Amino acid sequence: MARTTGSHSDITGPRIRETASRLFARHGFAAVSMRRIAGEVGVQAGALYNYMPDKQSLLFGLMQGHMQELLQARAKRDVPETVIAQLEDFVRFHIRFHLEKPDAVFISYMELRNLTPENFAVIEGLRRSYEDSLETILRNGATSGELKVPDTKIATLAVIAMLNGVNTWYRDDGRLTLDEIEAIYWDMVRKAVLPNGSA
């Protein structure tokens, strides 16, 4: 059964999202035109509107999809028994997941200001629930005395900010393996939240 001439809905949609993600990450949402996205996909600008009502929806869809993937991947992991092991798992998961999707990560925190207020609230909610999964670990550790953090909320944001930094300098052909990078960051995070003088 031959497909209608010129019809490629099954591949054009994903290709639009991939192309837009790459271009938004590289040049910024506001600096990338619908014409340019269409051009790199290989269609005319008007054709994009078969897949989304407007440019804002394209951005929101990319960010929402990324945050949902992040939360789902996180939810799928087995929860280690000890707080320390849970924290190590978070650190390694976070670094690995974020290095696998650098464009989506970049967009999801650089383009927040280009979301409508309604869309912004949705993305912030998803981000907040991811942060909460780390804060819960730190709070449990602080309560049990296994960890010592001056302020649970700030420690959460500090750890995430530190880990996010990897994306700014990592290169596939760099001198360190992914395992080495995870180990280095885990060492720093672990020491930062352990009580003074602990192993």
Place this chain on the structure above:
Amino acid sequence: MARTTGSHSDITGPRIRETASRLFARHGFAAVSMRRIAGEVGVQAGALYNYMPDKQSLLFGLMQGHMQELLQARAKRDVPETVIAQLEDFVRFHIRFHLEKPDAVFISYMELRNLTPENFAVIEGLRRSYEDSLETILRNGATSGELKVPDTKIATLAVIAMLNGVNTWYRDDGRLTLDEIEAIYWDMVRKAVLPNGSA
């Protein structure tokens, strides 16, 4: 001696820079038009070109000015004797300086991709020399054994990324004072780079 009617070069220039800095930080360089900057300053768009050759120069000037201020403020500080004290001084200086100029900070790392390659190289050079001032402290500490960092370069970037995170959540009317915030971050940074089991 009356000034020429309509002439305000002494105040319009700074006002353009302040307004552009605020708008670029809030909405992004590409999303802010020269008309809008002019409108908020209170002049017509064409008048802006008495102060800069083009929009790119405006962005570059803001970023270069910010980085030079940062480096000069850093250079002015007395250097404490011990490595630990030098590190504490860096942490407190960094947090305080960056919280004082949130718009310029935001622009200087969010709008790098909107610089021409030549301008980008200049800003990156300035940023690099700031990072080097921290890396030198960490390397000296590692050599003497006062500190233990798995990788000097990565530790430098990790500490700066962690400290930069403050700007994403700090509010003037928040529950913590600037001194408390500095103390919390200094506690985490100190522990992260000390040898295991040190005070």
Place this chain on the structure above:
DNA sequence: GTCTATAGGACGATAGAC
């Protein structure tokens, strides 16, 4: 130094043919 006016082009989004 600021104004008005505009050149010359790119923008997001839509209409209608196929």
Place this chain on the structure above:
DNA sequence: GTCTATCGTCCTATAGAC
């Protein structure tokens, strides 16, 4: 589903009067 064509708007930057 994609195309061509276009609407109406906005953009950066410049020219020339005052």
